[in-house]
Amino acid sequence: MVSRTPTKPPPSPRIGAGMVTPSKPSPPSPVARRQHALRRRRHSPATTTKRRGSPLKSLATATAAVGATFDRSLRSCRRRLLKLFARLAVLGSPRKRRAVAAGFQRLRPTSAPATPPPPPSRSFAVRAQSAALPPPPSLGRRTLFLDLDETLIHSQTDPPPPQFDFIVRPVIGGQAVTFYVAKRPGVEEFLRKAAESFEVVVFTAGLQEYASLVLDRLDPDGVVFAHRLYRGACRDAGDGKLVKDLAATGRALDRAVIVDDNPNAYALQPENAIPVTPFVDDDNDQELQRVLAFLAVAAEYEDTREAITYYKDLVTAS
Numbered sequence: 001m002v003s004r005t006p007t008k009p010p011p012s013p014r015i016g017a018g019m020v021t022p023s024k025p026s027p028p029s030p031v032a033r034r035q036h037a038l039r040r041r042r043h044s045p046a047t048t049t050k051r052r053g054s055p056l057k058s059l060a061t062a063t064a065a066v067g068a069t070f071d072r073s074l075r076s077c078r079r080r081l082l083k084l085f086a087r088l089a090v091l092g093s094p095r096k097r098r099a100v101a102a103g104f105q106r107l108r109p110t111s112a113p114a115t116p117p118p119p120p121s122r123s124f125a126v127r128a129q130s131a132a133l134p135p136p137p138s139l140g141r142r143t144l145f146l147d148l149d150e151t152l153i154h155s156q157t158d159p160p161p162p163q164f165d166f167i168v169r170p171v172i173g174g175q176a177v178t179f180y181v182a183k184r185p186g187v188e189e190f191l192r193k194a195a196e197s198f199e200v201v202v203f204t205a206g207l208q209e210y211a212s213l214v215l216d217r218l219d220p221d222g223v224v225f226a227h228r229l230y231r232g233a234c235r236d237a238g239d240g241k242l243v244k245d246l247a248a249t250g251r252a253l254d255r256a257v258i259v260d261d262n263p264n265a266y267a268l269q270p271e272n273a274i275p276v277t278p279f280v281d282d283d284n285d286q287e288l289q290r291v292l293a294f295l296a297v298a299a300e301y302e303d304t305r306e307a308i309t310y311y312k313d314l315v316t317a318s
Helices: 030-042 055-091 094-102 120-127 187-197 208-218 287-298 304-317
Strands: 143-146 153-156 166-168 179-183 199-203 225-229 256-260 273-275
Touching: 153 208, 166 208, 179 208, 187 199, 187 208, 187 287, 208 225, 256 287, 256 304, 273 304, 287 304
Parallel strands: 143 199, 143 256, 199 225, 256 273
Antiparallel strands: 153 179, 166 179
């Protein structure tokens, strides 16, 4: 049997005289074609580039990048505008050209130029209320001026004390403040009996927003206190101390008595003052009972200052 597959490759044609070079190359073998295709795949751009990610991830990344770029541009624009406005504000006025070297300055409204605050005494005078009182209800009636804090009551803010009688919440400076108030022992009886013989006037250095609420609790019916004078009716002594001038109230000094725990308060009329010890939280305090006993005697004097002098001499001697 004869094999059809040749054992030897056919001899290559020799190029020589009388021979013609073939015009077309012989077709590649199947093996060569497969190897060529593999080489093309390896060097193809589709195989050398990285695999593309998810379309949603690409969109999120692109959005974040655009947002960050916009935010940086916005901050840069704001900084440039601030610098521009600051420079225009400084250069816009001839008086402010010297301040260029000082850097950024806060813009001020041009409609209402700033004015320096007045001295303390003038500022207080502008805010002060008149201490003058209407005429007394009956001619010749004596007037009793009473301090509030540490004389009739004691109050404090947070934290609350162990004992207190009531709470007031005034609005001071636009903010509500809680005060815990403790009444001095015997204050209700003292006020009721004092009002029978005297015109009772509260003269306090406390703020009206706070003191008025306390006085409403001490005199809910409005029958004890004939008048109320607050901090605005005090005088500024010039050293930060407030003085209560009884002469400015329109009451005769020979028929006036002031009860206060602070000697600075009655410095202008010490001969009219009955001093008391400051009250904080002593449940056994007897100061108001002692003052009430004096008032019963002073009501019989033509000049209350003589009764006060006599009373102080007795206290000093004892």
